[in-house]
Amino acid sequence: xxxxxLDPISDMLATDPWFGGIAPVRRESLLREARVETLEGGAxxxxxxxxxxxxxxxxxxxxxxxxxxxxxxxxxxLIVRPGTWFGELSTLDGHPRPHDATAFGPARLLHVPMAAFxxxxxxxxxxxxxxxxxVCAHQRTALxxxxxxxxxxIRARLAQALLRASHAETGHAETRHAEEGRIGxxxxxxxxxxxxxxxxxxxxxxxxxxxxFERSGLVSIAYARVEILDVPALRAIATE
Amino acid sequence: xxxxxLDPISDMLATDPWFGGIAPVRRESLLREARVETLEGGAxxxxxxxxxxxxxxxxxxxxxxxxxxxxxxxxxxLIVRPGTWFGELSTLDGHPRPHDATAFGPARLLHVPMAAFxxxxxxxxxxxxxxxxxVCAHQRTALxxxxxxxxxxIRARLAQALLRASHAETGHAETRHAEEGRIGxxxxxxxxxxxxxxxxxxxxxxxxxxxxFERSGLVSIAYARVEILDVPALRAIATE
DNA sequence: GAAACAGTGTCGCCCTGGTGACAATCTGCA
DNA sequence: TGCAGATTGTCACCAGGGCGACACTGTTTC
Numbered sequence: 062x063x064x065x066x067l068d069p070i071s072d073m074l075a076t077d078p079w080f081g082g083i084a085p086v087r088r089e090s091l092l093r094e095a096r097v098e099t100l101e102g103g104a105x106x107x108x109x110x111x112x113x114x115x116x117x118x119x120x121x122x123x124x125x126x127x128x129x130x131x132x133x134x135x136x137x138x139l140i141v142r143p144g145t146w147f148g149e150l151s152t153l154d155g156h157p158r159p160h161d162a163t164a165f166g167p168a169r170l171l172h173v174p175m176a177a178f179x180x181x182x183x184x185x186x187x188x189x190x191x192x193x194x195x196v197c198a199h200q201r202t203a204l205x206x207x208x209x210x211x212x213x214x215i216r217a218r219l220a221q222a223l224l225r226a227s228h229a230e231t232g233h234a235e236t237r238h239a240e241e242g243r244i245g246x247x248x249x250x251x252x253x254x255x256x257x258x259x260x261x262x263x264x265x266x267x268x269x270x271x272x273x274f275e276r277s278g279l280v281s282i283a284y285a286r287v288e289i290l291d292v293p294a295l296r297a298i299a300t301e
Numbered sequence: 302x303x304x305x306x307l308d309p310i311s312d313m314l315a316t317d318p319w320f321g322g323i324a325p326v327r328r329e330s331l332l333r334e335a336r337v338e339t340l341e342g343g344a345x346x347x348x349x350x351x352x353x354x355x356x357x358x359x360x361x362x363x364x365x366x367x368x369x370x371x372x373x374x375x376x377x378x379l380i381v382r383p384g385t386w387f388g389e390l391s392t393l394d395g396h397p398r399p400h401d402a403t404a405f406g407p408a409r410l411l412h413v414p415m416a417a418f419x420x421x422x423x424x425x426x427x428x429x430x431x432x433x434x435x436v437c438a439h440q441r442t443a444l445x446x447x448x449x450x451x452x453x454x455i456r457a458r459l460a461q462a463l464l465r466a467s468h469a470e471t472g473h474a475e476t477r478h479a480e481e482g483r484i485g486x487x488x489x490x491x492x493x494x495x496x497x498x499x500x501x502x503x504x505x506x507x508x509x510x511x512x513x514f515e516r517s518g519l520v521s522i523a524y525a526r527v528e529i530l531d532v533p534a535l536r537a538i539a540t541e
Numbered sequence: 542g543a544a545a546c547a548g549t550g551t552c553g554c555c556c557t558g559g560t561g562a563c564a565a566t567c568t569g570c571a
Numbered sequence: 572t573g574c575a576g577a578t579t580g581t582c583a584c585c586a587g588g589g590c591g592a593c594a595c596t597g598t599t600t601c
Contacts, residue, residue, distance in 0.1 A: 128444070130449070130452055131448060131449045136451055138447075150437055150441070153433055186430075189427070190429035190430065196436045196437055196440055197436055198394070199440065200440045201390070203444065203447065204378075204399050206447065207446065208370050209371045210451075211376055212370055213371055217371070252577090252578070253578075254579095263558070263560075264579090265558085265580085265581080266557085266559075268579070272581095283567095284568075285568090285579090502588070502589085503588070503589050504548095505551080505590080506589075508549070509550095509551085523597090524597050525547085525548065525549090
């Protein structure tokens with residue numbers, strides 16, 4: 062019943078701290094139940110309030126998790142990149158999705174539907190614990206986010222948001238880009254309007270600060286795109 | 302090996318949505334491993350960065366979870382009241398505590414140390430799943446908090462903070478106070494300084510808004526204490 | 542009960558961010 | 572190429588919060 066086509070994908074996924082950390086038997090059993098799904102840009106994986114439809118991992122492309130803030134504004138919660146699993150919260154507790162998940166550009170995903178996960182977990186009950194650990198990891202991210210947001214300057218929050226939107230936050234970005242022989246970061250494709258929503262400020266205010274960063278040589282701004290030029294400096298600003 | 306002294310406590314804990322929702326066998330096995338600990342006001346249950354020391358539940362009194370925001374200000378994350386379990390995140394993933402947990406006033410807690418939880422979980426592996434569900438519940442709270450905070454008016458955030466600080470947020474407070482024959486809410490004992498930190502504003506600004514609430518008859522203000530008079534109106538403001 | 546301390550109530554000034562407006566620029570498509 | 576729509580860049584104006592200051596009131600301690 063092995064799916065040999067998944068082997069290279071499996072290797073890629075194993076670089077993820079969570080997936081790489083769980084027992085190989087259970088990794089196997091999860092992958093055995095997984096199916097690859099190819100999506101067009103803008104495709105919706107699930108919507109906020111939907112009943113859970115299982116666990117997902119990004120193979121190629123970019124998934125954006127959004128929710129509506131209480132005043133109706135769209136709130137970009139997270140950009141999910143290749144190698145990362147998501148959708149575990151509802152999969153574990155069975156409650157409605159807290160976010161919209163949509164593909165930003167074409168994407169390939171690995172999908173473990175609810176029933177499939179249940180099958181795998183029947184054979185390996187420890188998968189529930191594994192899934193709990195994934196929720197823990199995301200919970201810690203959320204707590205860090207809260208602690209970092211309350212009462213911080215806009216400069217700091219913007220720097221943080223830029224690092225998060227690129228993949229530079231955790232510092233293990235180099236591995237992903239080493240093979241392409243690039244030193245810098247891939248540009249972040251995002252409208253300033255959306256970036257402003259992430260930081261929770263008006264677009265005009267965002268523009269002012271972003272321009273200031275550009276003048277300092279920290280970033281380079283183009284149409285619907287921000288390129289990060291100086292990661293260390295941004296890290297310093299983010300934690301100041 | 303049953304501990305009969307725990308019976309009334311067990312009944313009280315069963316009113317908690319999480320604990321009440323897990324299988325009675327596993328509730329039992331958890332309680333069998335639990336010890337009651339009596340703390341003085343100000344006692345520290347654990348500190349941010351500490352290695353996990355197990356799972357806790359509040360029997361009497363009030364536990365406050367605090368963390369330091371990035372600019373060094375103290376950030377009151379959560380007030381934990383009787384019947385509620387906490388400390389599950391680090392207990393499940395083994396990583397350092399994200400918060401300080403201290404008793405606000407004298408308190409009695411139920412404590413399941415790491416080794417004790419491990420013992421119980423060995424007999425009932427599903428306890429790991431149960432614990433995962435508790436993390437899920439708290440994760441959803443955190444996500445709601447984020448969605449509710451970004452870009453909301455101070456009025457709304459303050460109303461929300463007051464409801465959270467009292468136990469009125471979830472709406473099942475009545476059960477807890479019915480026995481005392483009280484209709485309203487217990488006063489929230491908190492300095493305006495701290496309340497301001499919760500909302501993320503300056504004390505003076507907090508005072509202005511709080512006074513405004515008082516003039517509208519929503520709350521009543523005393524020394525280091527806020528009494529909530531009109532829960533429905535505050536709920537309306539919190540979601541406006 | 543007085544003193545020392547903690548917490549509240551209120552100013553006024555300054556600065557920052559929100560808002561609406563509008564021109565300039567870029568992209569995609571006919 | 573040329574146009575429509577999307578996005579950015581930049582105003583000026585205004586509301587609102589941060590901050591320092593200080594008096595006042597409540598609480599604790601001796």
